[in-house]
Amino acid sequence: MDAGRVSRRRTAALPTPVALLFLLPAAVLFGVFVLYPMATALTYSLFSWRGTAQEAFVGLDNFVALFTTEPYRTELPRAFGHNALLFAGAMAAQNSVGLLLAVLLHQRERFRRLFQVLFTMPYLVSPLVVGYLWSLLLSPLFGPVNALLRAVGLDAVAQPWLGDPDTALWVVVLVTAWQWVGFPLLVYGAALGALDPSTQEAAMLDGAGAAQRFRHVTLPLLTPVIGTVSVLTFIFSMEAFPIPYALGGSSGSPAGATDVMSLLFYRTAFHSGASNAIGVSSAVAIVLFLVIVGVSVAFTRWFRGVERRLT
Template sequence: MTAPSGPATVTGPTAEVPPSAGRRRRPLTAALPTGTALLFLLPAALLFGFFVLYPMVTALTYSLYSWRGTSQESFVGLGNFVQLFTAEPYATQVPRAFAHNLLLFAGSMVVQNSVGLLLAVVLHRRRRFKRLFQVLYTMPYLVSPLVIGYLWSLLLSPLFGPVNALLKAVGLEALALPWLGDPSTALWVVVLVTAWQWVGFPLLLYGAALGGLDASLEEAAELDGATARQRFWHITLPLLTPIIGTVSVLTFIFSMEAFPIPYALGGSTGSPAGATDVMSLLFYRTAFQSGSSNAIGTSSAIAILLFLVIFGLSIAFNKWFRRAERRLF
């Protein structure tokens, strides 16, 4: 009888290895020519150069000259920057506005890194209605900050605002305050409203990071007798260090650039009595409302100063978190 024909399988030391089996597969990026890669990057580079680099260089150039209206006059070097710290009202307003920005950053970071992380952990462990709550917490983050600010100014109105009406209805008349009219409370309202709107952003980042953690680490710690709190503080939290650093740096940048919510709650002057004044409001007033003949030079100096602070401290924060991450791992 004849054996049925078919594909023969050869085993043992005489088996032939297909020619492609011993080759190392080339990375996909290696197959892309440099010219083609640069061609794909060119549109983004052009947009970045036109909308970011060109305005920055222009602002730097403007800050080095004195101006009369829209006419450029003499080169003054760092004279406009010196004026920010020696001439009134800038000598008073610049440090105060910077202090408010830093306080806004500190308050937002504490709320977002605590409440955002707590909500992310709770939703990570919850299966039912998880997507619904994620959408609800994220919705304020998707709304314009200017709209959020105006809505909260109506909610906190001492005349018809529902917040004070609710406090009075439950017998807490002592807490029914003119929230945006009192310098001692106005800035804290800005901090809380800002943190409330942006809490959905760290919620999404922490939720994605928790979903990517290796569950076997926590399971091994649980088998070793570690409690839920110990597993969180000694395993989960250290593994989230890169995301904590990202959230902190981005929160710092957003806080230093804050404009819509302070503008909606306190106006361009940072009312009441400058209690809600921030650097972006100071830049806006100087450029468009000061009436100064050198408004272009002074406002450009404020913009460059703010950029240097944001850029320098962001780099410092990023390096500090990277060192902390290396020490942990």
């Protein structure tokens, strides 16, 4: 009897023709706009090119060129390091400021929706628009940021934020974190609203204070959400293009200080003028894809292990 029930449950869980019909549009879109470009990029990276004309099969030579020939040997690790720093900054902001704002808003019913909308608005604006707006705000000639600093007597602090290699990348990190902080706010807010209030009540009866309840009850229960936000933040950071492009241009100015992997791909494909631009740029895309998939899978498995230990 038990085996029959299991069999019936498995049969009921199998996709029906109607379910497959509803999944078909999404599967077609995924295949056309994700799988096909990925397969095409992999194919392109294994051939040499003269302009747009495909030539001989070269195997992994395009990948070898990325790590052995200039300027790729210098630009690739530099761009990847900038992506890693961008991820670290966004991760710190989203899992601290975003979580803090979500907790504060969760504790207050009044004006909660208003502040959620205000904090989320930058996330809904195009990153390219956000980047250009901040480039105007930080302009050393007419930008209001430096004008405000001079008005309050902080002339020494006012500087060309995007023209100095020591500050340009940090501007990209801060602008990116500022725009995306609304995303974890919404996710953490929804997760906090779904928590069972009886766990907080039990901790209060045991004499736990607010800080202890957050550390030992709320935070462990949010581990799955923290993992999701962290993985998505890593993917977004590695794919970053609009804000670095708007703030530093395709060359990652000044002096490559804002260069990232997507800019390297774009520059190699369209601005390098190299005869084998398609092959090498496709190799850059494949390397970026492998890094994103590999680290995302590692992050996911690590967070799942943390969840199992907590339960």
